[in-house]
Amino acid sequence: MKLTVVGGGSTYTPELIDGFARLRDTLPVEELVLVDPAADRLELVGGLARRIFAKQGHPGRITTTADLDAGVAGADAVLLQLRVGGQAARQQDETWPLECGCVGQETTGAGGLAKALRTVPVVLDIAERVRRANPDAWIIDFTNPVGIVTRALLQAGHRAVGLCNVAIGFQRKFAALLDVAPHEVHLDHVGLNHLTWETGVRLGGPEGEDVLPRLLAEHGERIAGDLHLPRPLLDRLGVVPSYYLRYYYAHDQVVEELREGPSRAARVAAMERELLTMYGDPELAEKPALLAQRGGAFYSEAAVDLAAALLGGAGSPYQVVNTLNRGTLPFLPDDAVIEVQAAVGANGAVPLPVAPLDPLYAGLVANVTAYEELALDAALRGGRERVFEALLAHPLIGQYAYAETLTDQLIAHNREHLAWA
Structure with missing residues (x-):
């Protein structure tokens, strides 16, 4: 079995390598290729990856290359974890929206749209080259914004499933609380x-x-604290929202917090410099503890489980993934991409039935789905008016004056990545 990681020079990669090494019975990788245009990073990450495999006794071969076509040739699955524009672009995504009093974040709001516009054309080019190399290969997308990117891949007819680590993080947290x-x-x-x-x-x-009612009754304070949301809100909702709902439920508070301190991008950039120095240590043969602060917790377990199920291995039959709606949420188009439990196997992911969604949540889901449709159209066809419409439709923006200003800022900050600008 051959797997390829596009964006293999990411500081995330040792987390993935550790999972491949530990879970080799679930996913027996014979060849792993790390692809990245950044030769200096790739050399450091590749060296550590080989040492991790060697220390854990994994017999697989790890190679590195900057040649995408060579890297994906013959691959059974390709994992995408790239960041167009690097941390510098992320820093911009997280700062300029704050000037309008809007959340600055790399996956939602104006910053999330900027990332989608930079990313979708690049991912689609990669996917076409994967299809030419092996039309039966699966593409596992971990590249944000995952929902929009996965919809772009599926709309273009690629064999793709989107992956996020939020669900597996909750699963592990709840399992620990329930013992x-x-x-x-x-x-x-x-x-x-x-x-x-x-x-x-x-x-x-x-x-x-x-057992969710019991979890909230016995551990609601801890769960709310981890989400940085008030315990009474969780009691009133009776559900556990993802951390990202804080951008909606406490928008103005989050904006003030983001204005006060260094951006997440700045902290991550500093952390990455430290991690890369560690990766260059020839004595290091395991993922360092600092990597846990980088984000992406349990990414390796989720990626291994998904790849194993898609490739006919020992993966779990039910997994939370991003895939086509296909009537699962009847108020959304069939070709919308939703994130739900799905039956996953060699033929892909089929969503499990979902109970009718309360209007409190369905309304926001419908609104953001409409934004994502407009965002994908802007990413595929470009144009200032399409960017403006997507921003106007986003519930975190909404006002036309903000949308006008943010449109100009988005284009100005991302012109080098937008072929049409």
């Missing part, structure tokens, strides 16, 4: 990427006992 093994926890996870709620937490599988 059970993670595989015993099944989430009723519903919504869009970075716009989801846990409406049930079941023990043993989709039909198991729902």
Whole structure:
């Protein structure tokens, strides 16, 4: 089995490598190729990756290359974890929207749209080259904004599934609180990427006992603290929202916090410099503890599980993924991409039935889905008016004066990445 990681020079990669090494019985990788145009980073990450495999006794071969076509040739699955424009672009995404009093964030709001516009054309080019190399290869997208990027891939006919680590993070957290093994926890996870709620937490599988009320009663304070949301809000909702709902439920508070301190991008950039120095240590043969602060917790477990299921291996039959709606949420178009529990196998991901969604959540889901449709259109066809319409449609922006200003700022800050600008 050959797997390729595009964006293999990312500081995330050792987390992925550690998962491949530990879970080799689930996903028996024979060849792993790390592809990245940044030769200096790739050399550091590739060296550490080989040492991790060697220390854990993994027999697989790890190679590195800047040649995308060579890297994806013959691959059974290709994982996408790229960042167009690097941390410098992310820094911009997180700062200029604040000038209008709007959240600056890399996956939602104006910053998220900027990232989508930079990313979608690049990902589609990569996917076409993967299809030419092996039309049966699966593409696993971890590149944000995952929902929009996955919709672009599926709309273009690629064999693709989107992946996010929010659900597996909740699964592990709830399992620890319940003192059970993670595989015993099944989430009723519903919504869009970075716009989801846990409406049930079941023990043993989709039909198991729902213990979410007990979790909220016994551990609500801790769960709310982790989400930086007030405990009474969780009690009133009766569900657990993802951390990203804080951008909607506490928007103005978040804007003030973002204005006060260094951006997440600045902190990550400093962390990446430290990590890359560590990766260059020839004695280091495991992922460093600092990597846990980089983000992407449990990414490796989720990626291994998904790849194994798609490639006919030992992956879990039910997994939370980003895939086509296909009537699952009847108020959305069939070709919308939703994030839900799905049956995953060699033929892809099929969403499990979802209970009718409360209007409190369905309304926001419908609104953001409409924005994502406009955002994808802007990414595919370009043009100032399409960017403006997407921003006007986004519930975190909405006002035409803000949308006008943010449109001009987005284009000015991203002109080098926009072929039409």
